Amino acid sequence: MKITIHSPRQFRIHRLRWGALLVIALCWLPAGCRREVVWSGAAFSKSGDTLRLASEEPFCGCLDLVNISHEPVYIRSRVTLGENDWKPIERGGEVMAPGQELKERFDWAGLDARDVFLLDAWSADGKPLRIRDVIRMNGYGWPFEPCDISKCKVGKLFLNTGGVHHR
Numbered sequence: 322m323k324i325t326i327h328s329p330r331q332f333r334i335h336r337l338r339w340g341a342l343l344v345i346a347l348c349w350l351p352a353g354c355r356r357e358v359v360w361s362g363a364a365f366s367k368s369g370d371t372l373r374l375a376s377e378e379p380f381c382g383c384l385d386l387v388n389i390s391h392e393p394v395y396i397r398s399r400v401t402l403g404e405n406d407w408k409p410i411e412r413g414g415e416v417m418a419p420g421q422e423l424k425e426r427f428d429w430a431g432l433d434a435r436d437v438f439l440l441d442a443w444s445a446d447g448k449p450l451r452i453r454d455v456i457r458m459n460g461y462g463w464p465f466e467p468c469d470i471s472k473c474k475v476g477k478l479f480l481n482t483g484g485v486h487h488r
Contacts, residue, residue, distance in 0.1 A: 363461035369453030383462030383473035403433030426473035427480035
């Protein structure tokens, strides 16, 4: 396509159009790219006090835990959400007998890239335990799958905040 410019006014108009297109393209480019790293998976904290969970949106994982201690262990679930300034909100809990296995579905936790579920462990008399010392994680269902066909169901830990907040 050949563009003929007949006057300085037409040249300025042509240059302004191309400049406007360039500005629009440069403004759109960062908006189309995610600037935050989205963490997903299941991992014990460095201290071993908590287990952190989140699947890849819009999929679900299947958490598989076993109580390896000789005592009952209370597992508490919390979620940290950007809409609540990442203050942990309690979601649910489950008492696991010695040797008991627990399989439960979890989703992506929330709309923000940093939203995650946190699990911690407590003894029968209310003392905090290092979850890594009393619970073995056999798996977390990676690669993640659509939530509606997941083998695991939502249980007493209620690890389904992302699905609730999904728009």
